[in-house]
Amino acid sequence: MAKPYRIPDFGKMYPEASEEVIAVLRTTERKMQYQEYDLKTEHTVVDQESQSVCVIPSREDSYERLLEQNMQFPEDADSVEDIAIRSLQVEQLHRAIALLSDDDRTLIQQLFFECRTERDLATEYSLSQKGINKRKQRILEQLRELMKNF
Template sequence: MKNKYRVPDFRHIYPEASEEVIEVLRRTERKMQYQRYDLKVENYMLNREEETVTVVPSREDSLERLLELGQQFIKEQLSVEEEVIRIVMYEKLHNAIQKLEKEERGLIINFYYQKQSDREIALQLGISQKAVNKQRHKILTKLRMIIKKL
């Protein structure tokens, strides 16, 4: 569109359309222009008596601009119910891990808490990477069964 604020001549584009349809097209086009342009553009207010210019920021703003202005945002937090559920699940998981054998617990701790790869654990234990992967899946299945019982 050459001029972003120009409403097309719908009567010329759709000569067979009724006046009601043309009016709906005009209103719809104006709403689209409002959302595309008017919300995103800063405006200026001139006060000729005081010789001042006031910038009216756009109603829709970018995150970068708001951060530059030092705008503070509320940190998203879990609800009380979600927090309690999370704590209960962590306790169940911790109890289930404690019920594992020492070697199984060590493998889970190395993989999930110390962020070691299957390859690193395999080198430490002197077994193949595939064997470590199988053991981990077996232990996770065992953990799921223990948690269900808790």
């Protein structure tokens, strides 16, 4: 696309192309111009009678252009409060895990901290996967109850 708002003569560019193809090329070119120019540029309208100038802002702007204008964007980072709350929750969770029996603590550690699967642990302990899952659910419920007490 050489110049904005100027549709090239596709008939001359592609003399062997059918009229359908030329029509599709024109439509596609106009859509590209709309995306590139119409949405992203502001337009100035001059009213000759009232001698006034009206600026119509762009409907879309690029990230780079907004940065050039020193536009500030909010960060997606967690707030200080969220970080503090999460830190307290992690501390409470570790205290609750410390209150579990050795076998339960080992199972939770292997499942959640060492990323072992229930199936893998079931094979190791000669139990069914469903048995490991029920035990895990019982331990998690026990941890929920312990966390309520802190």
